[in-house]
Amino acid sequence: MKIPYEKRKSLYGYGFISLWFVGILLWFLIPMVESFCYCFMDNTSLKPDVGGMHKEWLALDGWAWLSNFKYAFAMDPYFKQNLLNVLKDTAMTTPMILVFSLFIAVILNQEFKGRGFARAIFFLPVIIATGPVYNIINGDMGSTGVDSGAQFSTLFETDIVDELLEFLGVMNISESLSEVINTVTTDIFGLVWSSGIQILIFLAALQNIPVSAKEAASMEGATAWEYFWKITLPYVSPMILANFIYTVIDSFTATDNSVMSRVLEKQLDWDYAYAASMAWSYFAIVMVVVGIITVFVNRFIFYEVE
Amino acid sequence: MDNEKLISAQEDAQDALLSTAVNESEAMETSAESAGSSERPNRLPEGYIPESAKPVVHEVKEVGSGMTPKQAMKIRMQSMNKQEIAYLRRKAVFEKCWPIFRFLILFGLGFVILTPLMFMISYGFRDNRDMNDPTVMWIPRNLTLKIMKQTIDAMGLTNPISNRQNPIFNTLVLNIGCSFLQVITCAITGYGFARFKFKGRDILFGLVILMILVPTQILSIPLYNTFRNFMFGSINLIDRFAVMYLPAMMANGIRAGLMIFIFRQFFRGLPKELEDAAYLDGCGPFNTFLRVMVPNAASSFLTVFLFSIVWYWNDYYVSSAFFLNTKTIALVLKNLDSTLNLAIFNNANAQVSAREKIVWLEAGCLISITPMLILYACLQKHFTEGIERSGLVG
Numbered sequence: 001m002k003i004p005y006e007k008r009k010s011l012y013g014y015g016f017i018s019l020w021f022v023g024i025l026l027w028f029l030i031p032m033v034e035s036f037c038y039c040f041m042d043n044t045s046l047k048p049d050v051g052g053m054h055k056e057w058l059a060l061d062g063w064a065w066l067s068n069f070k071y072a073f074a075m076d077p078y079f080k081q082n083l084l085n086v087l088k089d090t091a092m093t094t095p096m097i098l099v100f101s102l103f104i105a106v107i108l109n110q111e112f113k114g115r116g117f118a119r120a121i122f123f124l125p126v127i128i129a130t131g132p133v134y135n136i137i138n139g140d141m142g143s144t145g146v147d148s149g150a151q152f153s154t155l156f157e158t159d160i161v162d163e164l165l166e167f168l169g170v171m172n173i174s175e176s177l178s179e180v181i182n183t184v185t186t187d188i189f190g191l192v193w194s195s196g197i198q199i200l201i202f203l204a205a206l207q208n209i210p211v212s213a214k215e216a217a218s219m220e221g222a223t224a225w226e227y228f229w230k231i232t233l234p235y236v237s238p239m240i241l242a243n244f245i246y247t248v249i250d251s252f253t254a255t256d257n258s259v260m261s262r263v264l265e266k267q268l269d270w271d272y273a274y275a276a277s278m279a280w281s282y283f284a285i286v287m288v289v290v291g292i293i294t295v296f297v298n299r300f301i302f303y304e305v306e
Numbered sequence: 307m308d309n310e311k312l313i314s315a316q317e318d319a320q321d322a323l324l325s326t327a328v329n330e331s332e333a334m335e336t337s338a339e340s341a342g343s344s345e346r347p348n349r350l351p352e353g354y355i356p357e358s359a360k361p362v363v364h365e366v367k368e369v370g371s372g373m374t375p376k377q378a379m380k381i382r383m384q385s386m387n388k389q390e391i392a393y394l395r396r397k398a399v400f401e402k403c404w405p406i407f408r409f410l411i412l413f414g415l416g417f418v419i420l421t422p423l424m425f426m427i428s429y430g431f432r433d434n435r436d437m438n439d440p441t442v443m444w445i446p447r448n449l450t451l452k453i454m455k456q457t458i459d460a461m462g463l464t465n466p467i468s469n470r471q472n473p474i475f476n477t478l479v480l481n482i483g484c485s486f487l488q489v490i491t492c493a494i495t496g497y498g499f500a501r502f503k504f505k506g507r508d509i510l511f512g513l514v515i516l517m518i519l520v521p522t523q524i525l526s527i528p529l530y531n532t533f534r535n536f537m538f539g540s541i542n543l544i545d546r547f548a549v550m551y552l553p554a555m556m557a558n559g560i561r562a563g564l565m566i567f568i569f570r571q572f573f574r575g576l577p578k579e580l581e582d583a584a585y586l587d588g589c590g591p592f593n594t595f596l597r598v599m600v601p602n603a604a605s606s607f608l609t610v611f612l613f614s615i616v617w618y619w620n621d622y623y624v625s626s627a628f629f630l631n632t633k634t635i636a637l638v639l640k641n642l643d644s645t646l647n648l649a650i651f652n653n654a655n656a657q658v659s660a661r662e663k664i665v666w667l668e669a670g671c672l673i674s675i676t677p678m679l680i681l682y683a684c685l686q687k688h689f690t691e692g693i694e695r696s697g698l699v700g
Binding site: 012013015019020022029032038104107116118124127130132137189192249255275 | 393396397400404405408411412415416418419420421422423425426491492494495497498499501502503504505507510513517518519520521522523524525526527528529531532552553555556557558566591592595616617619620621622623636639640642667668670671674675678679682683686689690
C-alpha cells in the first residue's frame with residue numbers, strides 16, 4: 001500500500017516535532033495543569049513531604065475551589081497593591097523602552113566610524129542582564145550612588161534634574177509630569193540595561209527595509225524626519241508589536257517585581273496553593289491586557305506581505 | 307511687493323543662466339589652451355604621450371568650466387527657487403551637526419552601559435579599606451589581589467573537581483552539553499513547524515508561543531514533584547544533571563520556546579527549491595534536513611548556540627529550584643552574600659561594614675562574567691549579525 005505524498009509529508013512533520021511534543025507534555029503541559037489545579041486546592045492538602053509533596057488529589061475535601069482567589073483579591077493586604085504598582089510601572093516603562101530602543105537602533109543603523117564598537121557596547125546588556133550579576137551591580141551602584149545623577153547631585157549639593165526643570169520653567173506644572181520626568185532621568189541606567197534585546201530586534205527590522213524604498217524617498221527629497229515617519233516607522237511597525245509583547249513579558253516575569261517576589265516568598269513558606277492562585281491570576285490579568293493592546297495596535301500595523 | 311521680488315529673482319536667475327553659458331564656453335577655450343601647453347617638459351619619459359594628444363576628460367559635474375565646485379554650486383543655487391535652497395541648507399546643517407549629536411548620545415549612553423564594568427574592575431582589585439576613604443572614587447589607593455583570592459575561595463572555584471562541589475566543572479558540563487542538545491532539538495522542531503503541513507500545526511505552534519509566555523516560576527513546584535518522583539516514584543532526579551539535560555534533550559530547556567521560534571522563522575526564509583531538488587533526487591526528509599538545510603543554517607546555529615550558552619550560564623532560578631548540593635557559578639554568585647558571611651566575616655577579627663562588603667561582591671561579579679565577556683568579545687559578530695541574518699524579522 002502506498003501512502004500519498006501529501007499525507008506522507010504530514011507524517012514526517014509529526015516525526016520532526018515528536019521529540020518536542022513528548023518534552024512539552026512531560027515538562028510543560030502536565031506541570032502547568034498541575035499548577036493550575038493547585039489554585040483551587042486547600043493548602044492543607046498540599047503538604048511538603050519527604051518524597052516531594054504529599055497530594056490528596058482525589059479527596060474531595062482537599063479542594064478549596066475559589067477561596068484562594070477570594071482571599072487574594074479581597075483580604076490580602078499586599079496582593080492588590082503590588083499588582084497595581086506593577087501594572088503602573090510596566091505601563092510607564094514599556095513605551096519608554098520602545099521609543100528609546102527604536103531611537104538607538106536607528107542611530108546604530110547609520111554609517112559612521114566605530115559603528116561595530118558602538119553596537120558591541122549596546123548589545124552588552126543582552127549578555128549580562130539576564131543573570132544574577134545585574135541585580136548585584138544594580139544594588140551596589142545604588143548604594144554607592146554611582147548610578148543616575150546622585151553622584152553629581154551630592155557633589156554640588158543640588159538635585160540637577162529639578163534644577164533643570166525649574167530652569168526650563170516646567171517644574172511643578174503638573175505633579176505627574178514631574179514624576180514621569182524624574183523616573184526617566186533617575187532610571188536611565190535601568191532603561192539602557194533593559195533594552196538590549198529590543199535594540200537588536202529593531203536593528204534587524206531596520207536592515208530589512210528594502211533599498212528601493214530608501215532610494216525612492218531620497219529621490220523625492222525626503223528629509224531624515226520625513227523618512228523616519230513615512231518609511232522607517234511603517235516598516236518596523238510589526239516589530240514594535242513584537243517588542244512590546246517581549247518587553248511586557250520580560251518585566252512581568254522579572255523576579256524582582258513586587259508581585260513575583262511575593263509569589264516566591266509564599267512558595268518558600270510552603271503556601272503553594274495560595275502562591276499558585278496569585279501567580280495564575282497575575283498571569284491572566286497580564287495576558288488580557290496584552291491581548292487587548294495587541295488587537296488594538298494590530299489595526300495600525302503595516303504588513304508588507306498581505 | 308512679493309510679486310516684484312519674484313520677478314526680479316526670476317530675472318536674476320535668467321541672467322545667471324546666461325552668464326553660466328558664457329562662462330562655460332570661455333572656460334572651454336581656456337582649458338583647451340592650458341592643456342595644449344605641456345607643463346612638465348623636463349620629466350617626460352620615453353614613449354610618453356603628451357597631454358595634448360589625450361582626450362580631455364573632466365568630471366561630469368562641471369564639464370568644461372574652470373570653476374571650483376564651490377563656485378559651480380553658487381551658480382547652480384541661483385537658478386533654484388527658495389524652497390529648494392532652504393531644503394539644501396537644512397540638509398547641509400543637519401549633516402554637519404548630526405554626527406556631533408550622535409557621538410554625544412552614543413558616548414553618554416555607552417558610558418552608562420560600561421559604568422558597571424568599570425565599577426567591577428575598580429572595586430574588585432582594591433582593598434576593602436578604600437571603601438571608607440572619601441578621596442577614593444574610581445582609582446583604588448591600595449591595589450591588591452587579596453579580595454579576588456578570597457572571593458575565589460569563597461565561591462569554591464578552587465575545590466577539587468571530583469566531588470561535584472566545583473562550580474566551574476558543573477557549569478561547563480551543564481552549559482555546553484545542554485546548549486548543544488537544545489540547539490539540535492530546537493532546530494529539528496523548528497524545521498518541522500516551518501516546512502510541513504499537518505493537522506493541528508497551528509495549535510501546536512500556539513503551544514510554542516505559550517512556552518515563551520508562561521514564566522518558569524509557575525511551573526517550578528510541579529516540576530520539582532516530577533523530578534523527585536520520576537518514573538512513578540522509582541527515581542529521584544533532584545540534584546542530578548538530568549534535571550537540566552532531560553528537558554534540553556526534548557527541546558524544553560531554558561528559553562526553548564524562543565529558540566524554536568527563531569529556527570522556524572529562519573527555515574521559513576530559506577528557498578523551497580533547495581529541498582525540492584533534494585526530494586527529487588530521492589533524499590528522505592531527515593537526510594534533506596541534515597545535508598541540505600543544516601549547512602545553510604550554520605550561522606544561525608552558531609548564534610542560537612551562543613545565546614543558549616549565555617542563558618544557561620546566567621540561569622539561577624531553574625538551578626536553584628532543582629539543585630541542592632550541586633553548585634553552578636550563577637547560583638554561587640546569587641548566594642555570595644551569605645557565603646561570604648560564613649567564610650570571611652564570621653570570625654571576630656573581621657569587622658566589615660555593608661559598604662565594604664561591596665568589594666567582595668563586585669569581585670565575584672567580575673569573576674563570573676569574565677568568561678562571557680571574553681566569548682562576546684571574540685564572537686561579537688555572530689551574536690549580533692547572526693540575529694539579523696536569522697530572519698527573526700519577517
